[in-house]
Amino acid sequence: MTTTSVSLRPRYEGSNICTWIGFKHVNYMVEEAVLDHLRQSGFPAGQLYERFGLCTDIVDLDTKILTAFHIDDLAQATVSRVRPESATQDGGPLKLLVELTVERDDKTVKAVKSKVSVSFRLDPHGFDAEPVPAALAPHVVERIAAxxxxxxxxxxxxxxxxxPLDLLTAGRNAFAWAWRIPYFYCHFTERVQMSGYLRQMEEILDLFVEDRGASIKTLLDEQNWIPVVPHSRITFTEEANMEETLYTVFTVEEVFKKFTFTARMDCYVLRDGELVQTATGKITHGWAVIENRKDWSLVNFDDRLIGAITGKAGSLSGRGVS
Incomplete structure (x- = not known):
């Protein structure tokens, strides 16, 4: 099946400020649409693992948010397969395009456009398994490594x-965080899954602005401002395993007209005396003022926020430990 559709609602957990849904939970909806697409195509993730020893892994997630979601919205998700440019490019991850629409003032509005790559990782635990389905064979890998x-x-x-924290932030406008990977950020018994990295991307921004003296709560309390994310991307480069220490680095790259800024997230684990990168990503942030319980609008950064983002104000420790 090349195209599928499904109706989805955001989860209540993602409604943190008023009734708006944060970027992490928007990406969770994209993930649910992908899993439903596989299910409708005859390849449910549970069956793939239990019968064939295949672990379904989203290994690249590139999402643009065009319209904000509210908690009671009903989204229509359409998932289509992206054809390879040539027959010789049929291998590698399964490429999908996900679009979410929502009703606004009796009109259907495109809310999200996301490019997703899926790999089917062979389970390393050695239990008996049936032969891999032929349709998925080009997308099967023994290890996730881009x-x-x-x-x-x-x-x-x-x-x-x-x-490691000093090494990863020296000479950069960056903040780094050392964190032990718990089992509930992982799946298939051992590895960090995409949702785990989305949670890292959300938390590292929270820690970064707090370290710079412009915490989320400070700007909420004093100016009624909230952070908003129009674009995020995360790509796996290696595997990160349960109970390893993950070193996450948040590096500011560009400020655009005091309106948005882009930052890079890089994640590493320490193995055999070397920091091995396991994921990389980018995120675009803006800030908005809460106008009422339903509406917000983007604002220009003030001097305090510019100082925090550029590293010219607040703490510049560049490091945190959890």
């Missing part, structure tokens, strides 16, 4: 006697 030339992944970084 080539650096396609993802911009960095080579392993020797650590020596240095503190």
């Amino acid at each position: 080539p650096a030339k396609t993802t911009g992944a960095t080579a392993p970084i020797p650590v020596g006697d240095a503190d």
Whole structure:
């Protein structure tokens, strides 16, 4: 099946400020649409694992949010397969395009457009399994590892006697966080899943602005401002495993006319004395003022927020530990 559709609602957990849904839970809706597409195509994730030993992994997620979701919205999701440019490019991850629409003032409005890549990772635990379905065979991998030339992944970084957090932030407008990977950020018994990295991307921004003296609650209390995200992307470059320490780096890249800024998120684990990159991503942030319980509008950054983003105000410790 090349195209499927399904109706979805955002989860209540994602309604953190008034009734608006944050970018993480918008991406969760995209993930649900992908899983439903596989289900309608005859490849439900549970069956793929239990019968064939295939772990369904979203390995690249590139999402643009065009219209804000509210908690009671009913979205219509359409998922279509992206055809390879040539027959020789049939391998690699399964490429999907996901679009979410929502009703606004009796009109259907496009709310989300997302490009998704899915790999089917062979389960490493050695239980008996049936042969891999032929239709999925081109997308099956023994390990998740993206080539650096396609993802911009960095080579392993020797650590020596240095503190990894200092090594990852030295000379940069960046903040880094060391964090032990718990089982509930993982799936298929061992590995961090895409939703785990989305939670990292959400939390590292929260820690970054707090470190710079412009915490989410401070701007809410004093100016009624909230952060908004029109674009996010996360790409797997390697695997990160349960109970490893994940080093997440948030690096500001560009401020656009005091209206939005883009930042890069890079995640590493320490193995054999080297920092190995496991994921990389980008996020675009703006801030909006709450006008009432239903509406908000984007604002220009003030001097305090510009100072925090550019590293010219607040704490510049560049590091955190959890």
